[in-house]
Amino acid sequence: MTYSSSFLNMLTSRGYLHQATNMDALDMRMSQQTISAYIGFDCTADSLHVGSLIQIMMLRHLQNAGHKPIVLMGGGTTKVGDPSGKDEARPLLSEQDIEQNKQGIRKIFQKYLRFGDGPSDAIMVDNAEWLDELAYIRFLRDFGSHLSVNRMMGMESVRLRLEREQNLSFLEFNYAILQAYDFLELRRRYGCCLQMGGSDQWGNIVTGIDLTRRVDQQEIFGITSPLITTASGAKMGKSAAGAVWLNEERLPVYDFWQFWRNTEDADVGKFMRLFTELDDTEIARLEALEGADINQAKIILANEVTTLCHGAEAAQKAAATAAQSFEEGSIASGLPTLELSSEQIGSLSLIDAFVELGMAGSKGEVRRLMRGGGCRLNNQQITDEDRVITRDDFDTDGLAQIAAGKKRRAVLKQAG
Numbered sequence: 001m002t003y004s005s006s007f008l009n010m011l012t013s014r015g016y017l018h019q020a021t022n023m024d025a026l027d028m029r030m031s032q033q034t035i036s037a038y039i040g041f042d043c044t045a046d047s048l049h050v051g052s053l054i055q056i057m058m059l060r061h062l063q064n065a066g067h068k069p070i071v072l073m074g075g076g077t078t079k080v081g082d083p084s085g086k087d088e089a090r091p092l093l094s095e096q097d098i099e100q101n102k103q104g105i106r107k108i109f110q111k112y113l114r115f116g117d118g119p120s121d122a123i124m125v126d127n128a129e130w131l132d133e134l135a136y137i138r139f140l141r142d143f144g145s146h147l148s149v150n151r152m153m154g155m156e157s158v159r160l161r162l163e164r165e166q167n168l169s170f171l172e173f174n175y176a177i178l179q180a181y182d183f184l185e186l187r188r189r190y191g192c193c194l195q196m197g198g199s200d201q202w203g204n205i206v207t208g209i210d211l212t213r214r215v216d217q218q219e220i221f222g223i224t225s226p227l228i229t230t231a232s233g234a235k236m237g238k239s240a241a242g243a244v245w246l247n248e249e250r251l252p253v254y255d256f257w258q259f260w261r262n263t264e265d266a267d268v269g270k271f272m273r274l275f276t277e278l279d280d281t282e283i284a285r286l287e288a289l290e291g292a293d294i295n296q297a298k299i300i301l302a303n304e305v306t307t308l309c310h311g312a313e314a315a316q317k318a319a320a321t322a323a324q325s326f327e328e329g330s331i332a333s334g335l336p337t338l339e340l341s342s343e344q345i346g347s348l349s350l351i352d353a354f355v356e357l358g359m360a361g362s363k364g365e366v367r368r369l370m371r372g373g374g375c376r377l378n379n380q381q382i383t384d385e386d387r388v389i390t391r392d393d394f395d396t397d398g399l400a401q402i403a404a405g406k407k408r409r410a411v412l413k414q415a416g
Contacts, residue, residue, distance in 0.1 A: 004031035007065035011223070013280070014273040016058055018199050018226040021209060026221040029193065034119050035067050037194035038186055040127070040179065042074035042082060044093070046104030047247035050236065050259070053309075054225050054274055058196050059122070060112045069122040070192055071109050073102050076131030077179060083172040084157040084200040102126070108246050111309060123190070127182050139181075146214040147177055147207070155203035176204045183208030184215060193220045199227050228274065231266035242361050246309055252336050253310045255358070257318035258408065260302035268297050276304035335401075336410040340389060345414065350377060350387045353402060357410045369404055376403040 003009050005027045011017040020026070029035060039055045041048065048056070059069040078098050093101070106124065109115075113122040152158060155176060158168060183205070186192035195205050205222035212220050228236040244259050245251040263271055269287030272278050278286075278300075286297035299319065306315035321335060338357050340348060354366045354375070367385055369375045375382045377393060378400055389412060393400045398414035 003027040036192040038070035040072040043101035050244040071124040073126045075126040075128030179204040180208035
C-alpha cells in the first residue's frame, strides 16, 4: 500500500513496520502537518546497544521526513522496571546510577538527531519530571477507572510470566500504567500523537492510546517495529562476547565495525535497509553480489553504520585496521589491545587474555573455541588449554596477535 506520508512509505518499504493503529488516519495527519512522535528508553545501563538501533533509526528517519522526534528518557520508569521480555525482575538501580546511565545514553542521540528549538528539531525529556511528582491516591482517582486489569492481564509481558508461574511483582505490574501515562502527558505537553517502539511494547502503547482516548477524548497512534533476527535465527545484536554497545567506552569502534563486517550473507540487504541511509537502488545492487564479492558489500555496510554511530573518521580507521590485519597479515595498531605487565607475562593464561579482551564471554567459551581449532596465537593454532603468555610470543616491537576464528583479532602488548 502507498501512503501520502513519505515517512510511512519508508517504514513499509525498508522493513521497519510490524504493527500500527489506524494507519489511514495517521497518514492523513502526517501528510497535512508536522507531528511529534516519541520513543522511550529506560536508563538500565550507561549505553544502549544494537538492539535499540532500529528505534534510533526510526527517529532519525522521522526527522529527515520533516517531523519532530521526542526522545523520552525513562528516569522515572527505570525505577519500576519493564517486565517485557524478562523472566524475572530487573535489578533496582539507585537514582545516582540512573542519572549516570542517562548521561551515557544522551551522547548517542546527539550523533543521530539534530536537537534545537525548530519545528522538526528533536527534544529530549525525562519522565521523572512528572512521574516523580505523582500523588498516588489522586492518580488512582483520576486514571484508575480508565485502566482495565482484565486487559492488562492479557498483555504479553504479564501473560508469559503467569503462564510460566514466574513471579510478577506489583511494582512491575505498574509499568504499563506509567508508560500509558507518559503518552498522555507527552500529548498534553508537546502535542505528541505517535509512539513508536519494539514489538514487545505493543500492549503498553495500546494502553496509552486507550487511556488518552478515554481521558482527553483525543486520537493518538502507535507503531511497532519487528523483532530483528539474523538469517540463522539468532536474536540480532549479540556478539560472542555479549551485547554490541553503541558507546565507544563500552565497545571499541573496531569491534563495532567488525560486528557489521561479519554479517551473514543473507542479511546484508536487510541490515542496509534498516541501519543505513543508502538508497534502495544501491542496496539492491550490493545485495545481489555473490561469492567473494559480497564481502565488499559487508565492508560498505560496516562503514555506513559505523559512520552514523561514531563518525566517518572512526569508520575509516576501523576499515584500515581490518585491511592491515586481515589482508596484509600484519599486526594492526587499531586492534583491541591488552597491555601486559612483566608480572603477567609467564603467568597469564591465553584463555584469560581472550576473556579480558572481550573476545569471548567466558573461559568455557574459549575452551570450546580451542577444541574446535579456532584459537590462534601469532597465526599458530593453540589447543593447549593451560597455555600461558610468554616473552617468546612477542615480536621485536613487543606485540603478539591472538585470533578467535577467522574474523576476530586482538593484540597483546608488553608494558613499557
